[in-house]
Amino acid sequence: MRFVLFLFITLFLIPRTLYAAEPFGRDLSWGLRNDADVRRLQIYLRDEGLYAYPEITGNYFSVTKAAVTAFQKAQRIRPADGAVSGKTRIRFNEVYKPKVSSTVVSSPIFLRDLSYGLRADLDVARLQDFLRDKGLFTHSESTGNYFTVTADAVTQYQFEKKIPQSGSFDTLTRAYVNLDILASASVTADASTQVLPAPTIATSTFYKLIDISIFSGKNTNPLSERVTLTNRSKSESISVTGWEFETSLGTRFIIPSAYNLPGVLDALLGPIVLPPGGKLRITVGKQEKYSAFRENICTGYFVEQTKFTPSISKQCPETDSFDLLYLGDKCIATIDKVPRCTIPTETHFFAQSSECSSYMIQNLSYAGCVRNNRNKEDFYKNEWFVWLNRDTEIFRNIHETLTLYDIGGKFVDSREY
Numbered sequence: 024m025r026f027v028l029f030l031f032i033t034l035f036l037i038p039r040t041l042y043a044a045e046p047f048g049r050d051l052s053w054g055l056r057n058d059a060d061v062r063r064l065q066i067y068l069r070d071e072g073l074y075a076y077p078e079i080t081g082n083y084f085s086v087t088k089a090a091v092t093a094f095q096k097a098q099r100i101r102p103a104d105g106a107v108s109g110k111t112r113i114r115f116n117e118v119y120k121p122k123v124s125s126t127v128v129s130s131p132i133f134l135r136d137l138s139y140g141l142r143a144d145l146d147v148a149r150l151q152d153f154l155r156d157k158g159l160f161t162h163s164e165s166t167g168n169y170f171t172v173t174a175d176a177v178t179q180y181q182f183e184k185k186i187p188q189s190g191s192f193d194t195l196t197r198a199y200v201n202l203d204i205l206a207s208a209s210v211t212a213d214a215s216t217q218v219l220p221a222p223t224i225a226t227s228t229f230y231k232l233i234d235i236s237i238f239s240g241k242n243t244n245p246l247s248e249r250v251t252l253t254n255r256s257k258s259e260s261i262s263v264t265g266w267e268f269e270t271s272l273g274t275r276f277i278i279p280s281a282y283n284l285p286g287v288l289d290a291l292l293g294p295i296v297l298p299p300g301g302k303l304r305i306t307v308g309k310q311e312k313y314s315a316f317r318e319n320i321c322t323g324y325f326v327e328q329t330k331f332t333p334s335i336s337k338q339c340p341e342t343d344s345f346d347l348l349y350l351g352d353k354c355i356a357t358i359d360k361v362p363r364c365t366i367p368t369e370t371h372f373f374a375q376s377s378e379c380s381s382y383m384i385q386n387l388s389y390a391g392c393v394r395n396n397r398n399k400e401d402f403y404k405n406e407w408f409v410w411l412n413r414d415t416e417i418f419r420n421i422h423e424t425l426t427l428y429d430i431g432g433k434f435v436d437s438r439e440y
Contacts, residue, residue, distance in 0.1 A: 047115050048143040048167065051107035055083040056259070057134035057228050059146065064107065067119055068094065080228055081134065132201040132430065137192035141169040150192060153200060154180060185291050186283075198262035198294035201430070202280065205265060227433035232256045233263065233297070235438040238425055240418025245411075246308030246332045248418050250425065254297040263303060264294040265430040274417055278303070281315035281407055284397070286325065286389055301405040306333065307417050310410035318404040321392035323364030335408060339364040339392055347382070354379035361387055 047060060055061050062081040068074035074090040088105035095103035100110050107115060133146060141147050148167040154160035160176040174190035181188040184199050192200075237251035250268070254261055266278045280292040295303055295317075312329040316322070323337035341363065344355050354375060361367050367383045375383075385391050396402050411417075418425070424439040 047107060047112050047119070048145060049141070050112060051083060053083055053088055053106070055081075055135070057081045058083065059134060061087065063119075064115070065090075067115070073097075078226060082228060131204050133192075133197050136194055136197055137169055139169055139174055139191065141167075143167045144169065147173065150200070151176075153204070184293065185289060186293070194260040194262065195294075195296055198264065198296050201262070202264065202294055205430075225433045227429040227431070227435045229261060229429055229435050232259065233261060233427070234436045235425060235427055236302070238438040238440065240416070240423050240425075241420050241440065243416055243420065244308065245413050245416050246306060248307035248416055249333065250305045252297070252303040252305070252427070254299055254301045256299050258299055260296050260298045260301075262294045262296045266435070267428045267432075269426045269428065270418060271422075271424040272419070276411060276417065278305070279315055279409060281317065281409060282313075283317050283403075284319070284393070285313055285316035285322065287393060295407050295409075297407070298405050301407070303407045303409065304333065305409045305411065307411050307413050308332070309412045309414070313408075314410040314412055316408060318406045318408060319393075319402050320396060320399075320404065321364075321389055321402075324366070324389035324392060326364065327366060331408075336404070337364045340396055342386070350379050350382060351376070354382070358383065358387070 047064070049060065051058070051060055051064060058081045061083050062079050065074050065076075065079045065081070065087060068087070068090040069079070071094070073093045074087065076086045091107060091111070092103050092105040094115075095101075095105070095111055098111075098114050100114060133150070135146065137144070137147055137150060144167045147169045148165040151160050151162070151165040151167075151173060154173070154176040155165070157180065159179045160173065162172050169192075177192055177196065178188045178190040180200070181190075181196055184196075186195055186199065189196075232255055233252055234255060235250060236253040237249065240248045242248065252263060263278050264280050267275055268278075269275050278295060281295050282290050283293055284290060292315075295315075297303060310329070310331065313322075313325055313331075318335060321339055322335055323339045325331070326335065326337055342358055344359060347355050347358065350358075357367075357371050357375060357379070361371055361383070365387075367387050371383065372380050386395065422440065424437060426437045427435040429435050
């Protein structure tokens with residue numbers, strides 16, 4: 024019994040105490056991005072005259088490492104390796120005294136992925152609060168520890184959102200949670216409260232990672248007004264839903280949610296997450312049937328139902344005739360004549376056996392293509408399409424400047440013609 028009590032105190036009460044008392048409840052080191060703890064570290068180091076970069080980025084790279092190394096040397100901590108761990112983290116927690124302001128500015132959204140094994144982590148505690156509000160996290164306390172109970176709650180959330188159920192708070196799951204947080208904030212916000220803009224626009228941490236690679240608007244036809252975003256990162260998937268464009272005349276439009284898997288009965292709107300090298304193609308004009316979706320190897324079937332401007336790929340998988348020998352040569356010859364991404368017509372069904380007709384009905388369609396291929400690694404393509412469904416143009420025809428801001432209102436990129 025004493026052992027059980029000791030184990031409970033060790034796993035829950037002590038980490039909770041650390042979480043509540045220590046400014047830095049975990050190690051920090053090279054490679055972290057968009058990290059709230061790194062931001063606080065940079066603010067402290069800047070106040071101490073050690074961090075010289077003009078922006079508080081939340082990224083732990085050469086400038087931050089050099090500042091930490093300088094701190095270690097000043098405190099006579101060895102080795103001076105530029106990492107916040109061991110004696111260095113203990114010393115930071117001893118000397119760190121955040122400046123108290125009458126206005127506390129914090130980001131309600133999650134800026135980093137979380138995974139199993141984290142302890143006394145501030146973001147994990149916030150995630151647990153979020154999941155408890157959803158009725159998914161059953162523990163009485165938000166411990167900041169990411170173990171079985173938290174992983175199970177995340178898995179339930181992923182199940183409800185119909186996304187891969189890994190139990191890990193990965194980029195896609197984080198994007199869905201952030202959408203829920205922002206949606207909740209928009210409902211509860213006081214419309215009478217006026218928020219004054221900052222005097223200067225900060226640069227986003229996604230600067231040079233997401234860029235406006237194509238921008239065309241010298242046309243009065245909204246279908247010819249197009250913007251393409253490209254993820255230049257080599258390893259990071261980035262959610263761009265909720266980001267905002269602004270024209271030179273102050274017209275603004277927001278990147279919406281989209282269907283990761285369109286055209287199926289259980290399709291759900293979700294965030295647009297661009298993988299490394301991925302593209303988002305935005306068109307101002309209208310698309311009557313499918314206006315926001317991720318392209319896959321089967322979406323070419325949509326072309327039979329509606330016209331796409333710009334066009335989408337029509338390269339559906341070919342049928343392997345060797346798997347159809349049981350249908351007979353006549354049926355196979357007919358199937359081979361059906362163009363890719365095309366539903367068979369009456370001509371194809373003429374004088375065919377019921378077995379052959381049944382095969383064509385069940386497989387030579389978008390639904391059949393998805394059913395047969397959705398678990399393949401190459402099923403999803405790295406391009407998303409969005410039509411804003413506007414009747415009138417947005418961009419000026421002679422000269423125009425388009426600026427992109429991230430979900431926090433920070434500058435990402437600008438393009439002009």
